Amino acid sequence: MTSISVPRKVFQGVAKRADMFRILDRHARRPDRFAGALSAIYAGEWFETDETSYTYMLDILPPLWMLAPIFTMREFMTGSVTSVFYAIRIDDAVRYFHTYCDLSDPNSVEAMRSAILDRETRPVRAMSREERLEHIWSTTAEDYRGYAGPRWPKPMQGHRTVMLYGGKEGTLLKLLCTLTDDEIAAKLPVHLRHLPTVLAA
Structure with missing residues (x-):
């Protein structure tokens, strides 16, 4: 949310x-x-x-x-x-x-x-963690993003979810806000993966 x-x-x-x-x-x-x-x-x-x-x-x-x-x-x-x-x-x-x-x-x-x-107008091209997550949400197809429903613990219900590819384990659904740095990088296009994380002041 x-x-x-x-x-x-x-x-x-x-x-x-x-x-x-x-x-x-x-x-x-x-x-x-x-x-x-x-x-x-x-x-x-x-x-x-x-x-x-x-x-x-x-x-x-x-x-x-x-x-x-x-x-x-x-x-x-x-x-x-x-x-x-x-x-x-x-x-x-x-x-x-x-x-x-x-x-x-x-x-x-x-x-x-x-x-x-x-x-x-900041001198360094960078993305915050929040911007990375919002970009992922904006670019993920509707079939692969959604909201935690009644099967999730009550505090998590209504929060945004995205589908991830888990390799041998197949796909898994995860809360957008809990993605690790590696999971975020995997969901971003190549040209955005290695930008500095902290925005210049």
């Missing part, structure tokens, strides 16, 4: 349109999807996309509001949380980002923009 709505990068690299739509609702199969407020699950998630996807989303519906290169979608994901798209100049290049912001907080859109700038 995601517990608090702090800014968190959920995909490494640039998500093209097909990737973007898959990532937009990474929590579609949550067992409690319609059971209450899920704002904290979505609010704070962000990832980079491309100009084509940014323009496509701008053209789907008139935005709820638009301020220069930032616009918000008219349709809300849950409660007061909706998609916000940014075009941000970083190192002399315009880059495009999608976030979920809780518009009940008037500072959320600017806070997310600041968080993205802070993360993407």
Whole structure:
């Protein structure tokens, strides 16, 4: 489970349109999807996309509001949380980002923009453990990820699970948050496996 709505990068690299739509609702199969407020699950998630996807989303519906290169979608994901798209100049290049912001907080859109700038302008390319886990969740096919059900101990129920290949032992289901470093590396694409673990300050 995601517990608090702090800014968190959920995909490494640039998500093209097909990737973007898959990532937009990474929590579609949550067992409690319609059971209450899920704002904290979505609010704070962000990832980079491309100009084509940014323009496509701008053209789907008139935005709820638009301020220069930032616009918000008219349709809300849950409660007061909706998609916000940014075009941000970083190192002399315009880059495009999608976030979920809780518009009940008037500072959320600017806070997310600041968080993205802070993360993407750090001098060392790195990934935190949390970013590695979120990337794994975003890129694992629906058939190989899910949520711990009633067969799991009560404290674990509802937490995210992923399927792992266990060699001679076959496949096994494990809580996402309990993956070891080796298991994380095995689930990541090769170009992300050996990045520094600690983000530069």
